[in-house]
Amino acid sequence: MTANSIAQVQATDAFLRRRRRVDRLMRVVLFLAATVSVLVTAGIVFVLLRESITFFQSVSIVEFLTGTRWTPLFTSAHFGVLPLLSATLTVSAVALLVAIPGGTLVAIYLSEFAPDRVREVVKPLLELLEGIPTVVYGYFALLFVTPVLQLVFPQLGGFNLLSPGLVMGVMILPYVTSVSEDAMRAVPSDLREGAYALGFNRLQTAVRVVIPGALSGITAACILGMSRAIGETMVVAIAAGQNAQLTFNPLEAAATIPGYIVQISLGDVPHGTVKYQTIFAVGLLLFLITLTFNVIGFFLRRRFREAY
């Protein structure tokens, strides 16, 4: 072997070793980046639990979950979360009454009926609706939808649950549409063609073949939509009012859980006070509710992916 070729082999060897080091290092770096999401979840759980545990040392958890008065800012403070919860559920119910039927209908239309040219117009339109900042929707609910609704319901106040509910419904509709449409498109076209061959028309195919086939995906869309409605903040913070009261009447004004967190955050929140801890306690409740829906939605979606 000549000296020249030995030098060459050594150089290649050094190059390969350096390259292997880089490769291994990058694998570790990328893995660490991927674990950030786990750390974020852990951080959320840690923060919410830490403050809530302190909170539940001064307020009994039974009173919190069953009390019907929420007056943490008064001198005679009551910490019953039911008023906030009732308003949150009411406004979400209004939103879902718009988003679920509307979103499913649009999804069926887009996946089974619409020609490609219509889809190409409608998809960006839905993306636009989804992309509008929530604070703009809040403005719209307070200053446009509420006055219009007051023409129909003269007794309706400036703040109410109906108007933010309706606006939120339109806001969530694109999301429900896109998740259900994904599920419907995942139904194999063989099944559709089979149905057509048996003489089904498009509606019959949609109702008897596609919807049953995509049911878990459509359910997932509804549940994930529900989770979004419950956690949506700015629309209710602007248009739903700030007084906590136990009501299921959408015509009344009432503070919701996210609305309350915003209301407290806007003021001066002294760290360590019970007032400061309340937003973490209701935040924990909100997190648990949305987490439950998200997990159910996750597994339902996974099921329809596995089915085909």
Add this chain to the structure above:
Amino acid sequence: MAVTTYSQQAGGSGGSDATRLAALIARNRRMDRVFMVGGISVLLIAALMLISLILGLVVQGASSVDVEFLTNFPSRRPESAGILAAWVGTTAVMVVTALLALPLGVAAGMYLEEYAPNNWVTDLIEINVTNLAGVPSIIYGLLALGLFLFTFGMGQWVLVAGLVLALLILPVVIVSTRESFRSIPREVREAAHALGADDWQTVSRYLMPAAWPGILTGLIVGLSRAIGETAPVITIGALTFIAFLPAAPITSAFPYLSFEWLTAPFTVMPIQMFNWVSRPQSEFHDLAAGAGLVLLAMTLTMNAAAIFIRYRLRRRGR
């Protein structure tokens, strides 16, 4: 029309079965059409709402948008109030968000798509990413308040807002990264490996250039969501009345770069708008509409850019 003719013909020659069949077909066809009209009308209502929202903003807000509106600080007097602090703040926060979310999200997406072994750790990470995409944004605000502010001792800074918004849009960037990597044909990887490239060389030199447009689209979509996010920024206590700008990032003295702006107090566009909406006077509502128009213009521009990139991508793909 055609159906009637058919039933007449059938009735003439075939008897009652054919007539009933024709009636059934006609009825089904009618239902089909009714349903289609239903779907279209929901879409029309949604479109109507979008139009009235935008028109409403224009009618109420167009008169307040002018040069002074963009160059004035907020003020108690509506006629001289502007959004200078807000749009500068939004720009600064978005720079931080993009610089944090892009490398973190791309690295995590790369790992999950190209490296991750099939085990419980990967499952755990994937479930977390999916779950985080569904966590309400206000919860991120509580995370920032409880952890960054009161545990790590940070303040109401541009950096904190950028950080929390980056965490918020991380799932969007991760998912779009994964999708772009997944759409690259297997052969590219195999060819790169056959030429002697190792994993990192394959990913960085062959896959990254192909995945880049998709990743960029995801980042822009994420940023356009972050730009309108209000709740988490309110929770960390961003101020609503700011009459000064953060320090400039470029200075005249050595070392010419300053990171002071990262720890400056700030306000952002959606908070400014929220503040104005919440006031009772209608002059401030006009200002809110003006701020809303500017905000909407920002998000729509970003969305349009994303749609454009994706459109170009699809064309190239064909």
